[in-house]
Amino acid sequence: MAPNLYPNGLKVVHAMQMKRLTYWMFLAPCLLALFVVIIIPFALGIYYSFTKYNGFQVFAFVGLDNYVDAFLDARFLRSLWFTTAVSFVSVIGINLIGLGLALLVTQSIGKFSTLFRTVFFLPNLIGGIILGFIWQFIFLKGFEGLFELTGLSLFNGWLSTPGTGFWGLVILLLWQMSGYIMIIYISFLLNIPREVIEASVIDGANVWQAFWRVKFPLLAPVFTVSLFLTLSNTFKVYDQNMALTKGGPFHSTEMATMNIYNTAFQVNDMGYAQAKAIIFMVIITIITLIQLYLTRKREINL
């Protein structure tokens, strides 16, 4: 995090500082909302996770029982594994495709650059629910059409098996998020001084060398950002999962967020769902901290 929030320019003569009362009045709406929406629910949530709770009434304090149950819950563990696998594969895919697209549209190709950007970024504007339904159609009907046309079994029976459900979700996420990550890579690529690239070209570097030897090392900080964003976004996916397969067949494509939701609002076992949510939060936090640590380390090494 930024070590110094207030660079010298902001050091103010004491008399000119905002008065204490005004200060709190300006901050009040946001702070109140944070208290009501995040801080109080968060604290309550930790409490609920140790209880038997149905949404209206706490029946009993059960200590760590919910947590123990969660770790023995095969369906929950499967959903965590599924989430991790989806996230892992799509994070790699999204970043490779996103970087590839960014490199493509930052070449000197004139007006095509804007056109391509527009197309690649477009899916990112569509909401998760609608994306899920669009791809449900593509996998169920579009792929069926491709199967009838080509006879390739590759296109047969999508979303009806755990495997095709997994890849279906991954493909959807690649389509949705690659353009978003592309935008981020573009903004960093454009920040690389032209002279640096030109100098390397004059020295005889081809496009390939200019990328690996010059651009790639300079991109280290963007990997930290883009990996963090894709990791946390894919881990927390719910809408797309809900609209594409609804977790089926037989809960095999249920992500952790959906497992938590179902435990809470279908089974009404809120205390248990809350314990799962806390476990989920701890896992996300650990994974993103590891990722930040590793990519920061790499940034320094380069």
Add this chain to the structure above:
Amino acid sequence: MRINRQISKTVFILSGTILSLLWFYPLYLVVTNSLKTKAEIFTNKLGLPASPTLANYKDAFLAMDFYRSFANSFIITFFSVLVICICTSMAAYALSRRPGKLSSFIYFGFALLMLVPFQAIMIPLVSVFGSVDMLNRVGLIIMYLGLASSMSVFLYFGALRGVPQELDEASLIDGSNRFQIYLYIIFPLLKPTTITVIVINALWFWNDYLLPSIVINKDGLYTIPLKMFYFFGEYTKQWHLALAGLVIAILPIIIVYMFLQKHIVQGISEGAVK
């Protein structure tokens, strides 16, 4: 050298075109099939419609109660974004004009709360708001303010670092109070950031499903994403209507994108990188 460059340019344009077509293909399939009859979708999935019809659109439009669900989505998005722009820019202004330990502490508090995933507060949020009878649209707007404020405060705070204190001081000496300075001098200067804040939050709220599905339980208040489940119910799936419904649902955002493309792309990239 020159020929080489020309060849690579052609290769780039060609591969970009192929990729763009591939990217567009899912939407192409959805749009073309939405113009077919129910029967034709079964026999001709990939081709163009034999005799294009807009009948599906008429039916889907009525089925999703489009005017009403559009208005519902718009009201929630508009007021949430409005409240967020005002409240978070005020908060960021305060933090930037009273440097010190307290402000740093609050700032890092905002950062820390960003790490809490929605799932961790989802259940208690419902019980807290339910207990005061606030599981309604006003409650939803307050929830969005709480969930979105960290990000927006950071964006505004970043921009305010570039606004010199001398501006405030001059006006203070002239006798303006802080609210006047904020309203007439500071907020107008923050316009580029305000656009970014509007873009990232409006897209989020417009497309959001999970939170409204928990908070809004009256059919007449359903937003567009909630309404889509009409077409994708448990038993019936009428693709011809569903596809027309999907196209209607994405059309508003595509139209806005065409007009405000530059702002949207810039807003998204700034929101992500900061």
